Amino acid sequence: MSDILRRGRLSSTPDEDIIRFTSSMSADKWIFEADVLVDMAHTVMLHEQGIIKEKDCTGILKGLSIIREEGIGKLDHSYEDIHISLESRLIDIVGEDTGGRMHSGRSRNDEVATCIRIRLRDELLSLAEELLELQTTLLERAAGNTETLMPGFTHLQHAQPTTFAHHLVAHSDAIGRDIERVIAAFSRVNRCPLGSAAFASTGFDLDRNRTCSLLGFDSLLGNSMDAVSTRDFLIESASAMGNIMVNLSRMAEEIIIWSSTEFSFIELDDMYASTSSIMPQKKNPDSAELVRGKTGTVIGALMSLLSLCKALPLSYNRDLQEATPNMWRAVETTRGAVRITKGMMSGMKVNSDSMAQKSVLGFTTATELADTLVRCAGIPFRTAHQIVGVLARDNEKPTLGRIDAIACSILGEDLSSRGLTDAMIKEALDPVMNISKRDITGGPAPVEVKRGIKARREEIGKVQEILTEMNRDIEDSLKQLFSVVEGYIGNTPDSQVTRG
Numbered sequence: 001m002s003d004i005l006r007r008g009r010l011s012s013t014p015d016e017d018i019i020r021f022t023s024s025m026s027a028d029k030w031i032f033e034a035d036v037l038v039d040m041a042h043t044v045m046l047h048e049q050g051i052i053k054e055k056d057c058t059g060i061l062k063g064l065s066i067i068r069e070e071g072i073g074k075l076d077h078s079y080e081d082i083h084i085s086l087e088s089r090l091i092d093i094v095g096e097d098t099g100g101r102m103h104s105g106r107s108r109n110d111e112v113a114t115c116i117r118i119r120l121r122d123e124l125l126s127l128a129e130e131l132l133e134l135q136t137t138l139l140e141r142a143a144g145n146t147e148t149l150m151p152g153f154t155h156l157q158h159a160q161p162t163t164f165a166h167h168l169v170a171h172s173d174a175i176g177r178d179i180e181r182v183i184a185a186f187s188r189v190n191r192c193p194l195g196s197a198a199f200a201s202t203g204f205d206l207d208r209n210r211t212c213s214l215l216g217f218d219s220l221l222g223n224s225m226d227a228v229s230t231r232d233f234l235i236e237s238a239s240a241m242g243n244i245m246v247n248l249s250r251m252a253e254e255i256i257i258w259s260s261t262e263f264s265f266i267e268l269d270d271m272y273a274s275t276s277s278i279m280p281q282k283k284n285p286d287s288a289e290l291v292r293g294k295t296g297t298v299i300g301a302l303m304s305l306l307s308l309c310k311a312l313p314l315s316y317n318r319d320l321q322e323a324t325p326n327m328w329r330a331v332e333t334t335r336g337a338v339r340i341t342k343g344m345m346s347g348m349k350v351n352s353d354s355m356a357q358k359s360v361l362g363f364t365t366a367t368e369l370a371d372t373l374v375r376c377a378g379i380p381f382r383t384a385h386q387i388v389g390v391l392a393r394d395n396e397k398p399t400l401g402r403i404d405a406i407a408c409s410i411l412g413e414d415l416s417s418r419g420l421t422d423a424m425i426k427e428a429l430d431p432v433m434n435i436s437k438r439d440i441t442g443g444p445a446p447v448e449v450k451r452g453i454k455a456r457r458e459e460i461g462k463v464q465e466i467l468t469e470m471n472r473d474i475e476d477s478l479k480q481l482f483s484v485v486e487g488y489i490g491n492t493p494d495s496q497v498t499r500g
């Protein structure tokens with residue numbers, strides 16, 4: 001083959017080892033479809049601006065359609081990246097006099113930045129949809145467990161009784177914020193660098209707004225140097241993913257400890273479990289462990305992105321090529337982890353009896369007992385805290401007699417004479433009563449959790465509509481691009497295949 005890139009300036013060719021080291025072909029499989037779109041939009045615009053003739057435009061678009069149908073497999077993988085290998089294939093198909101005109105007013109620098117943004121925006125929208133599904137599942141499980149008692153923990157020590165629903169809604173809210181972050185990242189990803197060329201734009205009279213709109217971007221990146229230099233949108237996206245993984249890892253960790261014999265709060269569906277090659281009785285929560293483990297992969301990708309962008313002089317440097325595979329690794333891992341977590345959450349069996357039994361172990365009602373002393377006997381909370389603390393220390397049954405005796409030694413008077421009764425103590429020690437009293441906004445009382453689930457479901461509906469509209473905007477633009485292309489070549493490429 002004749003190397004269309006190197007044949008002018010360079011005389012020796014890289015050996016296999018150098019190619020393997022410098023090529024981005026393997027990571028570029030992510031942007032093959034996007035690259036064809038970018039080529040099509042650029043070509044259409046070049047003709048509309050009178051930069052290339054109609055016959056060349058048509059020839060190039062025909063060639064690109066063939067390449068798109070052939071797929072990435074037909075490309076020559078010995079080139080250093082997808083852009084040059086695609087252009088070379090185009091020239092093979094339509095000849096250099098036509099195909100050689102496509103790259104006018106363009107550099108691989110603005111080309112690759114545009115391709116990454118196109119693929120990543122689709123990934124972000126799919127990720128947001130998957131997060132919404134996880135949130136929906138968490139709320140569904142919560143709705144079925146608003147009365148399921150469980151011990152709430154701080155420091156992994158039994159703390160206060162709560163419900164499983166209250167706990168699940170906590171995870172759902174964290175995922176809700178993750179969705180906000182993904183949508184915010186999208187707004188900065190979906191900006192178009194095309195037309196910036198190497199960095200100094202170009203003397204060709206390009207219409208940047210035209211390619212921006214044909215490719216479904218929201219706006220242009222205003223400075224051509226910034227447009228090719230920045231990968232901050234990758235850092236921001238990977239950071240949102242790092243946060244998602246950290247949230248998922250907390251769920252995973254709980255799934256792991258909850259399915260231990262010591263806890264036995266839940267049992268995972270067998271689908272998500274593995275067994276041991278030696279211990280035939282084992283049922284291990286491997287999927288959850290891998291969500292926890294893969295969190296490291298995504299955090300690592302974020303660290304790679306940050307460190308390879310640090311102190312890079314403007315504008316394009318080849319270092320930036322290393323950013324892309326880290327992004328793909330992060331997004332693929334995160335999306336997989338979201339789907340697996342959803343599956344584990346929806347399929348797990350809840351051992352409500354075991355959870356309820358444990359909900360009072362470790363004197364979890366102690367706070368409510370102290371609150372009762374405050375409310376019913378009018379003593380300061382700090383004093384009540386001390387009285388109940390002594391009860392807990394001595395591991396004594398919290399009876400009226402014992403409470404009075406401790407109160408006498410601390411206050412010099414008992415609490416019965418201040419109105420405290422057996423019935424009040426009994427009520428304070430009842431976990432169901434503990435929970436039903438906590439009915440202020442955000443509390444675990446079933447009535448409040450049910451209200452919260454309803455409000456969150458409405459919110460999910462609204463976010464779903466926003467996502468649908470964002471997807472529709474992109475699809476409409478690409479349909480427009482394809483109908484323009486069809487106008488030249490006479491048949492419609494299938495717009496569905498192009499979305500990641």
Ligand code: ARG
Binds near residue numbers: 080082109318
């Ligand atoms: N493969 C390159 C990347 O991913 C494409 C841009 C190459 N540009 C260049 N000036 N060598 O960054």
